Amino acid sequence: MAELVFVGCYTGDAGNGTGITTFSRSATGDLTEVASLPMESPSWLAKHPSLPVLYAANETATGGVTALALSDAGALSVLGTAETGGAHPCHLAVTPDGRFLLCANYTGGSLAVFSLSASGAVQSRTALVQHTGSGPDPERQEAAHVHMAVPSADGSVVSAVDLGTDEIRSYTLSSDGSLELLAVSQLPPGTGPRQLVRRPGTDLAYVVGELAGTVVTVRETSPGAFEVVSITESTLGGAHGYGPNLVAHLELTDSNLYVSNRGPDCMSEFTLDDLTALADQPCGANPRHFALLGGTCYVAAQSDDAVTAFTLPVTSSDLRRYPTGSPTFVLPVSLP
Structure with a gap:
């Protein structure tokens, strides 16, 4: 089974990238660039849960999403594009049943839903919900900024994380792709929530507090409604004088939690059960997705x-570097 790694980036005035870069991954974990598809700032990538189709968020002032077919040989070709609103x-994010694509418009402060065809192509926008509000940070929280949209395991609930308003706003997703407000969960002022990741098999989830430099543990008390359980500094250096820290991305394994920290420019590893650092x-300058x-x-x-x-678990191992312009997202995909 061949393994590929697709890397999204910022382009033009936003960065030095050219589009989506494809790397092959060897048995030892080394990467070799094999292709590049020019595209405007494909800053986030997502794979369809069952089809050989990828989606790219074109992070521009007009806002777009591009659907991409993935061939058996790993080549990408554009299926179509759509404006995100x-x-x-x-x-x-794609719902687990593969019927809908969810899109968080950051500067627009809105959440969009698109229907997907049986082949994975984007058909039409079925919902566009506008958030309003602000937070205590006058520069980053002057307005709503939707940063992530997370479907529940059965796809019936969509939880939108809003960095600008310090809220998680959850919606019921209907069979026709429309959204109805279900619950609004408030986080501590100035948290700047960026991401929400549920812990499988539990009622717990973890929120990246980008502006506060924290990981917020929350409990889902009912579908789409969350209450704060605890707040943890997102890096060991939080107590040792690191400068400003804009937390970026979070991943879970069965036993550990990992988070990337911009400013300290490090990956931090925690035990999952009690978030012991x-x-x-x-891990390089300005680490975003991993x-x-x-x-x-x-x-x-x-x-x-x-x-x-670098090799896991974290042991301050040496970094390997694979050049590519202004990378923002890393998507591994296994080919049959």
Whole structure:
């Protein structure tokens, strides 16, 4: 089975990338660039749960999403594009049944839903919900900024994380793709929530507090409604004088939680059960998204113009570097 790694990036005035770069991954975990598809700022990538189709959020002022067919040989070709209805889309997710694509418009402060065809192509926008409000940070929370939209395990509930309003706003997703407000959960002022990741098999979830430099543990008390359980500094260096920290991405394994920290420029590892801090791993300048694959962590080190890689668990191991312009997202895909 061949393994590929697709890397999204910022382009033009936003960065030094050219589009989606494809790397092949060897048995030892090394990456080799094999292709590049020019595209405007494909900053977030998502794969269809059952079809050989990828989706790219084109993070621009007009806001777009591009559907891409993935051939048996790993080549990408454009299926089509659509406007997202809001500026600077920054996150995409496909519902578990593969019927809908969810899109968070960051600057637009809105959540969009698109219907998908049986082949995975984007058909039409079925919903566009506009958030309003603000938070205590006058520069980053002057308005609503939807940063992530997370479907529940059965796809019936969509939870939108709003960095600008310090809220998680959850909606019921109907069979026709429309949204109805279900619950609004408030987080501590100034948290700047960026991501929400549920812990499978439990009622717990974890929220990245980008502006506060925290990981917020929450409990889902009813579908789409969350209450704060605890707040943890997102890096060991939080107590040792690191400067400003804009937390970026979070991943869970069966036993550990990992989070990338911009400012400290490190990956931090915690035990999952009680969030005991274990280690910080330097991982390149401005680490955004990362992916855990086969005992290796691959990091989109945006300001280093490289994907960096190190072996897990975190042991301050040496970094491997794979050049690519202004990377923002790392998507591993296995080919049959």
